[in-house]
Amino acid sequence: MSDRPIDRALQEFLPEAQEIIETFNRLLLKLDEDRVAGRAAPGMINEAFRSVHTLKALAGSVGLARMAHLSHRIEDLLDKCRLDKVELTAEVIDLLFEAGELFQRIAADIGQGASSDGGSADASGDLLARLEGALARADSGHRDEPAWGSYVFDASLLSVLTEYEEHRLRENVRAGRGLYRVHAAFDLATIDVGLEALKERLKPLGEVITYLPSSESGDPQQIELDLIVGAPGPESEIQAALAGLGVVLRAVPRAGRSTGPQRAPAPTPPRGIQAAPERPPPVATPATPALTPIAVAVLPDIEVVEERVTSIKSASQTVRVDIRKLDHLMNLVGELSLARTGIQGVLDELKVDRERAGLARTLHHEARVLGRKLDEMQAAIIEVRMVPLGQVFDKLSRVVRKISREAGKDIRFVISGAETELDKLLVEELSDPLMHMIRNCIDHGIEPPEVRAQAGKPVAGTVAIAASQRGNHVVIEVEDDGVGLDEAKLVRSAVERGYLDEGAAGELSRREIYNLIFLPGVSTKVAATELSGRGVGMDVVKTNLSRLSGIIDVESEPGLGTRLTLTLPITLAIIQALVIRAAGRTYAVPLNSVLESLLIQSGDVRTIERREVVDLRGQTLPIVRVEDAFRLRREGARPKKSFVVVVGLAQHRVGLVIDELIGQQDIVIKSLGKSLDGIPGIAGATELGGQQTVLVLDVATLVEETLGVGAGEAAS
Amino acid sequence: MAWTALVVEDSPTMRQLIVFALARIKGLSVIEADDGVDALKKLAGTKVDILITDINMPIMDGLKLTKRVRSDEALKRIPIVIITTEGADEDRQRALALGANAYITKPIQAPQVLSKVKELLKIA
Numbered sequence: 050m051s052d053r054p055i056d057r058a059l060q061e062f063l064p065e066a067q068e069i070i071e072t073f074n075r076l077l078l079k080l081d082e083d084r085v086a087g088r089a090a091p092g093m094i095n096e097a098f099r100s101v102h103t104l105k106a107l108a109g110s111v112g113l114a115r116m117a118h119l120s121h122r123i124e125d126l127l128d129k130c131r132l133d134k135v136e137l138t139a140e141v142i143d144l145l146f147e148a149g150e151l152f153q154r155i156a157a158d159i160g161q162g163a164s165s166d167g168g169s170a171d172a173s174g175d176l177l178a179r180l181e182g183a184l185a186r187a188d189s190g191h192r193d194e195p196a197w198g199s200y201v202f203d204a205s206l207l208s209v210l211t212e213y214e215e216h217r218l219r220e221n222v223r224a225g226r227g228l229y230r231v232h233a234a235f236d237l238a239t240i241d242v243g244l245e246a247l248k249e250r251l252k253p254l255g256e257v258i259t260y261l262p263s264s265e266s267g268d269p270q271q272i273e274l275d276l277i278v279g280a281p282g283p284e285s286e287i288q289a290a291l292a293g294l295g296v297v298l299r300a301v302p303r304a305g306r307s308t309g310p311q312r313a314p315a316p317t318p319p320r321g322i323q324a325a326p327e328r329p330p331p332v333a334t335p336a337t338p339a340l341t342p343i344a345v346a347v348l349p350d351i352e353v354v355e356e357r358v359t360s361i362k363s364a365s366q367t368v369r370v371d372i373r374k375l376d377h378l379m380n381l382v383g384e385l386s387l388a389r390t391g392i393q394g395v396l397d398e399l400k401v402d403r404e405r406a407g408l409a410r411t412l413h414h415e416a417r418v419l420g421r422k423l424d425e426m427q428a429a430i431i432e433v434r435m436v437p438l439g440q441v442f443d444k445l446s447r448v449v450r451k452i453s454r455e456a457g458k459d460i461r462f463v464i465s466g467a468e469t470e471l472d473k474l475l476v477e478e479l480s481d482p483l484m485h486m487i488r489n490c491i492d493h494g495i496e497p498p499e500v501r502a503q504a505g506k507p508v509a510g511t512v513a514i515a516a517s518q519r520g521n522h523v524v525i526e527v528e529d530d531g532v533g534l535d536e537a538k539l540v541r542s543a544v545e546r547g548y549l550d551e552g553a554a555g556e557l558s559r560r561e562i563y564n565l566i567f568l569p570g571v572s573t574k575v576a577a578t579e580l581s582g583r584g585v586g587m588d589v590v591k592t593n594l595s596r597l598s599g600i601i602d603v604e605s606e607p608g609l610g611t612r613l614t615l616t617l618p619i620t621l622a623i624i625q626a627l628v629i630r631a632a633g634r635t636y637a638v639p640l641n642s643v644l645e646s647l648l649i650q651s652g653d654v655r656t657i658e659r660r661e662v663v664d665l666r667g668q669t670l671p672i673v674r675v676e677d678a679f680r681l682r683r684e685g686a687r688p689k690k691s692f693v694v695v696v697g698l699a700q701h702r703v704g705l706v707i708d709e710l711i712g713q714q715d716i717v718i719k720s721l722g723k724s725l726d727g728i729p730g731i732a733g734a735t736e737l738g739g740q741q742t743v744l745v746l747d748v749a750t751l752v753e754e755t756l757g758v759g760a761g762e763a764a765s
Numbered sequence: 766m767a768w769t770a771l772v773v774e775d776s777p778t779m780r781q782l783i784v785f786a787l788a789r790i791k792g793l794s795v796i797e798a799d800d801g802v803d804a805l806k807k808l809a810g811t812k813v814d815i816l817i818t819d820i821n822m823p824i825m826d827g828l829k830l831t832k833r834v835r836s837d838e839a840l841k842r843i844p845i846v847i848i849t850t851e852g853a854d855e856d857r858q859r860a861l862a863l864g865a866n867a868y869i870t871k872p873i874q875a876p877q878v879l880s881k882v883k884e885l886l887k888i889a
Contacts, residue, residue, distance in 0.1 A: 061778040102821055103776045106850055109872030110782055117872075125852070208863060209832045211820070212855045237806050244802065244824065260825050262805065262833035269839070272805050274825075 062111045064369045066104060067156050073100045074149040075443050081142050081450070091131060091220070092256065095213060097145070098127040104152065108166075115166040115173045116155050122180045123148045129184070132216045144183060146447065147176055198222045199303040206261065206277075214259045221258065221279030228301040229287060231276040232263070233294070240272050247276070250290050255280030277301070372473055375434050382427050386715060387736050389423060392416050427715070431472075435619070438516045438525070439467030441480050448484050449512060452491045459498060459509040460491055466516035471523050471619055478597055479525075479617075482590045486527045486613055487512060489587065493573060494531030494611050504608070506530065522641070523619055528612040534605040538573045539565045546570045563603045567591045595749045598624075598641050600697055626716045626745065627694065628737065630709040631675035632683045635743045637716055637735055642748040644695045644702065646710060651689050663693060663704060670695065672704040673755040675746075678730055696748045703752045716745065729754065767792045768886055769811060773804040773818035773830065774848065779873060783817060783848075786875035787882065801825025805833065808840060815886055817846045817869075817878075820856050828860055835864040844885035848873075 076097040083090045101124045108116035123145065129135040151173055155166045166173075200222055210218065221228060231251070235243045244260075251257055261275040280287055288298055396416060399409040442464045453460035471479070495501075495510030502508055511530045516523060536559065543549045543565045549557075557565075565571050569588040594601050598618050605611040618624070618641040626637035627646075653663050654672065662669045672693060676683055693704040716735040732747035770787055772795055774780040784795050796811060798804040800822040807813070816834065820827035827847055834840045847860040847868040857868055867881045883889075 061781055065776060065778045099821055099823070102850065103779075106871035106873075107776060107778050110779065121852070205832075208859065209828050211826060211828055211859070237809055240802055240806065260802075260829065262801070262825065262829050269809050272802065272809075 061369075062107055063156065063160055066107055066152075067160075069100050069104050069107070070149065070152045070156055071440065071443070073097060073104070073152070074146075074447060076100065077142065077145050077149055078443065078446050078450070080137065081139075081146075084137055084139075084142065091217060094127060094131040094137065098124060098131050098213075101127060113155065113159070113166045115169060116152065119148060119151065119173050119177060119180075122177060122184065126180060126184060128213075131213055133220065135183070141183060144176070144180060146451075148180075149447075151176060196222075200228060201302045201304055209261060210259060217256065217258045218277065218279070221256065224279075224281075226255065226279040226281050227284060229278045229280065229284065230299045230301060231278055231287075231291065231296050232273065232299070233276070233296040234268075234271050234273045237270050237272060244274070247291075247294060247296065250294065251276070251278055251287075254278070254282060254287055254290055370433070372434070375430060378430050379427075382423060382430060383716070385423055386427075389416065389420055390737070392419070431619070434472050434474075435470035436473045436476050437467060438469050438471055438476060438479075438523070439464075441476055441483060442467045442514060442516075444480055445483060445487055445514065449487060449491065452488055456491055456495075457497070458491060458495050460495065461509045461511045463511060463513040464515075465513070469516035469518050469523055471617065475597055475617060475619075478593070482593045482615075483514070483525070483527065485587075485590050487514070490527065490529040490531065490611070494529035494533075496532050518619070523617050525615040525617070526612055527615075528610060530610040533607040533609055534563055534566065534603070534611055535573045535607075536562045539563070539571065542571045542573070543568060560604075563605055566603060567601070598639060600642075624716060626714055626735070628711040628714055628743070629675075629692075629694065629705075629707045630711060631707040632681045634681065635711070635737070635741070636675065637714070637737075637743055637745045638694060638696065638705065639732070639745065639748060640713060642696045644697045646695065647693045647704075649691055649693050649706075651687065651691070665695065665702075665704070670702060670704045671755055672706050673751060674706040678751060678754070696752065701752050701756055703755050705746075705751065766888075767794070768814040769793070770795045770815045770817060770882065771798060771804060771807055771811075771813045772796070773798045773801065773816065773822070773827070775799050775819065775822045779819070779848075779871065782873045782875075783878060786873065786878040789875070789879060790882065790886075790888065793882075793886075801827065801830035801833075804830055808834070813840075813843055815844050815846065815882060817848065817882070819848045820853065820860060821850075827865075828856065828863060831860055831863045831865050846881050846885065 076093055080090065080093055080097065083093070101120050105117055105120035105124055108114075108120060126135065126141065126144070130137050130141065135141065151169060154172070155169050158166070158168050197219070202218075207215065218228075231247070233243070233247055248257060256279045258277045258279055261277065263273045263275055278287070284298070284300055291298055392412070393416060396409060396412050399405050399412060402409070446462055446464070449460055449462040490512045491510070495512070496504070496506075498508045501510065513528045514525065515528070516525045518524075539562055540549070540554045540557070544551060544554055546568070548565070548568050548571065566573075566587045567590075569586060571588075572586065591601055594615060594617075600616045602614045602616075603611065604614070625640040627640050627643050629636050629638060647663075647665070649663055654661050655663070657669065661672050661674075663672055664670070670693075675681075688708055692707050692710050694707060694710075695702060695704050714737065716737075730747050730750050732745045734742050735745050736742050768790075770793055772780055772783050772787070774783065774797075780797055784797065787793055787795050796807055796813070798807050801818075802825045804816070804818065805825075808816075816830075818827040818830055831845055831847070834843055834845065844867075845865045847857065847865040848871060849857045849860070849868050850871045860868065866885055869877050869881055
């Protein structure tokens with residue numbers, strides 16, 4: 050079945066479509082930014098056009114009729130924008146953004162197994178109706194293409210231009226820019242690099258309107274291109290920028306002297322590029338008179354890196370891989386690690402045998418090499434799974450734009466560390482929590498403009514998101530310069546919900562008060578006066594993050610703002626675990642939730658309100674005995690000395706009391722299977738080598754059960 | 766007989782659809798390129814019997830590629846099939862004026878691809 054072209058195409062479709070939709074959305078953001086800043090970016094509109102053009106064809110090919118139709122009309126709209134028949138207004142951008150979101154939703158539905166795009170029928174019907182309106186308005190406001198002015202174009206040049214390129218050429222003439230031909234010859238093997246270098250040099254100076262191939266040299270090992278460039282600056286500036294590249298610059302000849310915008314009727318283009326009778330006086334570039342025969346030069350500073358044989362290779366050096374295949378590879382590596390542990394066991398036995406000491410040494414050496422390579426392999430697979438957080442941040446920019454409009458607040462969204470990488474799965478799972486956090490910042494953190502002005506703050510509020518890697522963790526900070534958390538309201542809300550009584554409330558530290566925000570239903574909102582149902586509570590954010598082994602902390606300064614800090618492991622595929630023993634059994638505790646371990650004497654344990662606690666640097670740490678959590682029967686008395694493993698879940702800390710710390714080990718968590726799945730406190734099982742299977746503790750549940758958080762039992 | 770087709774298209778999915786359609790022609794092998802410049806590279810290294818190209822591609826589009834092929838002594842007899850989309854009439858006209866022999870429209874339909882290619886390669 051999967052050999053049918055259409056099935057293969059469907060498999061290919063989704064990742065490519067998602068990539069295109071992401072590009073499309075990114076371009077829209079940039080377009081909107083440029084529009085607001087008053088910079089026109091014709092090339093970017095064209096890129097957006099091209100991306101949706103491809104999407105249309107893709108959707109049509111796999112039978113997604115709605116997506117195809119919608120992208121078709123979006124393409125029409127963008128076509129009109131790039132041809133300047135429609136102005137790119139805020140309303141047009143909004144329509145495009147909506148389409149981008151709808152595309153994303155359809156792609157997500159398909160990704161989750163929907164076989165058609167029918168689920169978005171209403172939304173796409175509604176959007177289409179408004180699109181038709183915009184397109185109809187556009188048709189009435191058609192404006193004429195500007196004429197060629199005094200430029201003398203070769204008919205054969207005009208014939209190879211696409212409609213868009215011809216339009217850009219005319220627009221450049223209209224704007225009174227100078228038009229130039231940059232002739233360059235590239236070696237076949239290095240044209241990609243060479244062309245890129247040339248484009249980079251030209252970009253700041255003007256617009257590359259088109260790339261025309263020429264066949265003047267006849268050398269089969271070279272590709273010659275004429276780049277037609279429109280530039281506002283003097284020719285000397287372009288000449289200087291291209292110095293050293295071995296390219297030839299010529300001004301496109303003109304019939305008159307005028308350099309201003311020309312509205313004269315287009316002259317019949319003469320054949321070939323000829324010197325017009327009255328050429329403008331030569332500009333200060335004696336090195337390249339405009340009409341010398343074209344000297345062909347290979348770009349000099351580019352090394353030939355590949356042999357010709359490679360010319361039938363695909364230019365693309367990337368493959369798309371289903372993440373499940375990587376999971377499988379990761380599992381295999383995990384199993385290989387177990388096999389290595391097994392070898393270590395055999396080795397330990399061999400070492401005891403004196404007669405085989407030599408063999409043991411050799412095996413020891415080989416086992417170490419194997420171990421190192423396995424570590425490298427694991428690291429390499431993890432690296433493949435990594436994607437930059439920028440993917441989520443881009444989506445967030447769109448959300449910020451939308452929410453700030455809805456809320457009538459002007460928001461400056463500052464992103465840093467977008468290049469920080471995280472496991473693909475985590476990145477996906479993070480989008481929603483981050484979105485809620487940012488929504489909260491804008492809705493509840495940032496004050497209305499007039500309030501900010503009164504407080505002497507800049508009218509535009511700032512929401513900043515910053516990511517950085519720290520060892521095996523990624524830290525993401527979401528910060529606003531708003532009003533800060535209202536301690537009094539938080540406490541009142543927590544008391545009303547029954548989490549606290551008035552007396553206990555008075556004893557809370559500031560940090561403990563801020564952390565109340567993570568309890569279900571607790572909020573700084575005054576329920577009656579504010580919109581409800583729009584935001585999602587921070588408790589949901591916290592729960593989602595703890596599923597990802599993430600920890601969240603909050604800091605706030607009244608009047609200055611609030612900062613939320615997320616700490617996440619960079620991957621969940623293979624985890625490091627602390628192997629422990631309690632009441633004669635062995636367990637693994639995921640190391641990413643372990644903060645520290647301490648040795649305690651039985652006398653260190655106090656009881657407060659029927660709960661066992663120990664003092665940790667002046668703070669009270671609730672403890673839970675692993676044997677109590679699982680109702681294990683202990684043979685004999687409790688040891689006098691025990692270990693406490695301090696684990697953290699989001700902002701909570703709990704000490705797990707155990708008998709023995711055995712060591713650290715990489716583990717692959719496996720599900721226990723249907724019958725045992727969902728036992729509270731157990732995340733799964735893992736093999737430690739030597740056929741030994743142990744249970745992996747689910748720290749999140751243990752902490753919640755101990756503290757009663759999430760279940761509403763924390764009220765004293 | 767053995768032929769080689771060069772498929773020039775920047776979308777890997779669309780390219781794959783065309784390649785799959787072409788796989789039904791016995792004796793036809795297919796090479797692929799992402800855009801016009803890449804196509805010129807491939808054309809320099811391989812003898813190609815038919816060129817199937819998209820119009821709208823980054824850097825060098827199908828129009829320029831057609832023009833370049835038509836003005837090259839060694840390549841100018843290669844039949845060219847243009848891939849267009851509904852609505853892109855202007856660019857399709859330009860491609861045909863530059864010497865493209867035929868066009869197919871997206872979404873790609875295998876029978877349409879096959880009939881044009883067979884016709885141009887004179888395969889019964």
